[in-house]
Amino acid sequence: MSKDGFLYSTKKIDANKKITIVTSKWNAELVNELLQAGKAHLEKLGFTNIKIVSVPGAWELVHAAQRELADADGVIAYGVVIRGETTHYELISESTAQGLMQVSVNEKKPIGFGLIAAENISQAKERTSTSKLNKGKEIAQSLVEMLN
Numbered sequence: 001m002s003k004d005g006f007l008y009s010t011k012k013i014d015a016n017k018k019i020t021i022v023t024s025k026w027n028a029e030l031v032n033e034l035l036q037a038g039k040a041h042l043e044k045l046g047f048t049n050i051k052i053v054s055v056p057g058a059w060e061l062v063h064a065a066q067r068e069l070a071d072a073d074g075v076i077a078y079g080v081v082i083r084g085e086t087t088h089y090e091l092i093s094e095s096t097a098q099g100l101m102q103v104s105v106n107e108k109k110p111i112g113f114g115l116i117a118a119e120n121i122s123q124a125k126e127r128t129s130t131s132k133l134n135k136g137k138e139i140a141q142s143l144v145e146m147l148n
Contacts (some may be wrong), residue, residue, distance in 0.1 A: 002098040006091050010106070010147075011127075012111075013025050013045055013046065013144055013148060014147065015045055015046035015047045015048070015071040015148065016049070017047070017049070017074065017114065017147050018049045018051070018071065018072045018073050018074075019042060019047060019049065019050050019051070019072060019073065019074050019075070019143065019147075020036060020050075020051040020052075020053060020063040020068040020069075020072040020074075020075045020076075021038060021039060021050065021051070021052050021053070021075070021076045021078065022053045022054075022055060022061055022065055022068060022075055022076070022077045022078070023035050023052065023054050023055070023078045023079070024055060024056070024057050024058045024060070024061060024078065024079035024080070025054055025055065025057065025120050026056065026057040026058060026079065026080070026081075026143070027079070027080040027081070027124070030080040030116070030124050030125065030128040031078050031079060031080050031128070033129060033130055033134060033136065034080075034114055034116070034128055034134065034135060034136035034139070035136065036130065036136065037116070037130055037134045037136030037137045037140075038076055038078065038112075038136035038137060038139060038140035039052075039096070039139065039140075040137075041136070041137040041140045041141060042140050042144070045144060051068070051072065052067060055139055056077055057079070057092075058079035058081050058092050058093070058096045058115055059092055059095065059096060060098055061077040061079055061099075061100065061115070062077075062095075062096060062099030062100055062103060064077075065077050065100055065104075065111055066103045066106075069103065069107045069111075072109075072126075073109065073147055074109055074110045074111065074134065074143050074146065074147050075109070075110075075111045075112070075143075076111070076112035076114055076140060076143050077083075077100055077111060077112065077113065077114055077115060078098075078114040078115070078136065078139070078141060079096070079114065079115045079116070079146040080115075080116045080118065080124050080128065081093050081116070081117050081118070081119075082119075082120060082121055082123075082124050083117075083118070083120065084119050089117070090105065093117040095117060096115055097113065097115065100113055100115075101113075110143055110146035110147060111143075112139040112140060112142055112143035112146075113139065114135065114136065114139040116128060116135060
């Protein structure tokens with residue numbers, strides 16, 4: 001187990017796989033932290049065929065993931081939704097989670113689920129900051145293991 005608490009696989013990695021990272025422009029500063037950590041981790045593992053696609057918000061991650069899986073071996077979807085005063089947060093986070101799972105099952109290809117659903121900005125920053133918990137690397141590693 002690494003110092004960040006994640007158990008990394010010791011299997012040989014096929015870094016020739018094509019990976020697309022789909023990112024939400026909503027909460028872009030936070031999403032970019034996930035993207036940078038995930039992309040850096042993939043590159044450290046030897047992946048060079050990495051495509052980045054941006055979409056307006058978390059809702060659009062599902063459509064983009066399905067479209068990109070036509071040409072990619074796997075997709076990582078990064079987004080951040082933060083609870084507000086209405087139920088919109090719940091609708092978006094639950095629908096996006098269900099949609100990405102369904103696309104992965106239908107396409108028979110893995111999707112790294114990188115949607116951070118946080119109660120407040122402090123929680124979101126804790127999970128995206130490169131100096132703190134940043135889940136981007138962990139999600140990228142999960143996709144790599146599913147590709148193997």
